[in-house]
Amino acid sequence: MTPPRSLSPSYRLAERIVRPPLTHLTRRDWRGVDHLPKDGGFVVCCNHLSYLDPFTLAHFLFDGGSPPRFLAKDSLFRIPLLGRIVRGAGQIPVFRDSVDAGKAFSAAVTAVEAGECVVVYPEATLTRDPDLWPMAGKSGAARIALMTGAPVIPVAQWGVQEIFPPYGKHLHLLPRKVVHVWAGPPVDLSRFASPRLDAPTLRDATGTILDAVTGLLEGIRGEPRPARRWDPRRHGPERA
Numbered sequence: 147m148t149p150p151r152s153l154s155p156s157y158r159l160a161e162r163i164v165r166p167p168l169t170h171l172t173r174r175d176w177r178g179v180d181h182l183p184k185d186g187g188f189v190v191c192c193n194h195l196s197y198l199d200p201f202t203l204a205h206f207l208f209d210g211g212s213p214p215r216f217l218a219k220d221s222l223f224r225i226p227l228l229g230r231i232v233r234g235a236g237q238i239p240v241f242r243d244s245v246d247a248g249k250a251f252s253a254a255v256t257a258v259e260a261g262e263c264v265v266v267y268p269e270a271t272l273t274r275d276p277d278l279w280p281m282a283g284k285s286g287a288a289r290i291a292l293m294t295g296a297p298v299i300p301v302a303q304w305g306v307q308e309i310f311p312p313y314g315k316h317l318h319l320l321p322r323k324v325v326h327v328w329a330g331p332p333v334d335l336s337r338f339a340s341p342r343l344d345a346p347t348l349r350d351a352t353g354t355i356l357d358a359v360t361g362l363l364e365g366i367r368g369e370p371r372p373a374r375r376w377d378p379r380r381h382g383p384e385r386a
Contacts, residue, residue: 153213156234161208168205172309173322175366178329179210181299187258190214191287191333191355192301193280193363194267198310198317199303203265206301206327212263217250217286238264251286258296266290268356272312275376280360282377288335288351292343297332298355302362326366333358 153161182188190212192203200216207214220239223229233239238257240250254264268283275281291298305325310317338351353375360371 154234154236156231157213157236160231160235161213164201165205165208168201171319171322172202173324174206175305175324175326175328176206176209177327178301178362179206181329181331182207182210182212182263183297183299183332184211185261186296187261187294188212188263188297188299188332189258189287189291190263190265190299190301190329191268191359192265192303193359194269194272195278195303195307196272196310196312196314199306200265202306202325202327203301203303206329207263207265210329214263214265215254215257216265217254217267236262251289254286254290255294258290258294264290268352268359273376274378275372277372278307278312279371279376280356280363282375282379283352283356285345285348285352287355288338288348289343291335292338292340292348292351295339298335300330300333300355300358300362302326302328302330302359302366304363304366328362328366330358330362 190207192199204214215236215238217238217240218232220241223233223239238250238253254266257264266287268287269281270284270286273279273281287298290296303326305323308318308323333355335351335354338347340347356375364371
């Protein structure tokens with residue numbers, strides 16, 4: 147499907163570089179493309195298994211007619227040439243632990259209100275769960291959705307970690323791996339709508355989003371989730 151949204155030259159260049167190898171080097175189990183809204187902005191929330199999964203997720207969304215904008219670490223934008231392409235493609239830098247930290251949130255809200263598809267990883271980093279289930283999340287996606295009224299589309303991925311393991315250094319391209327990407331219906335956050343988005347409301351909304359993502363992953367993996375979500379605050383500091 148040809149994406150209906152206008153694309154910058156940098157975005158088209160990135161698509162021409164990334165899409166062909168993904169097409170030829172993976173086998174794809176894609177489901178739920180019909181859940182991606184055809185009009186208006188929306189937020190996609192996905193589990194995070196591998197440094198490669200933004201590319202497989204982008205492949206799914208792009209071919210589904212929704213070219214994504216990702217929130218990405220600002221260090222990516224400082225890499226020569228790549229940084230220019232990423233910035234020109236409209237991706238959103240995240241300045242963690244700095245005075246500019248709020249700029250990414252504002253840019254994401256603006257993009258959603260302009261009708262864009264914005265991807266937010268609720269976990270904010272690769273999962274640290276020993277069995278690669280989604281771990282406890284941060285509230286950014288819920289805040290964007292509740293402030294804009296935009297739908298949240300949950301997505302689960304599996305299989306991409308066999309190509310590039312979490313925190314791995316080597317690709318395993320052969321034999322070709324099956325990459326599962328399943329999207330679900332919009333998450334119902336209506337009960338959390340309020341002029342005052344306090345911490346408990348955002349925490350519960352975030353949990354609801356992660357429950358939807360985890361439910362899709364249960365379907366892919368064919369096994370139940372852990373009884374309790376892995377939480378870095380209980381299990382020690384996150385890996386950089």
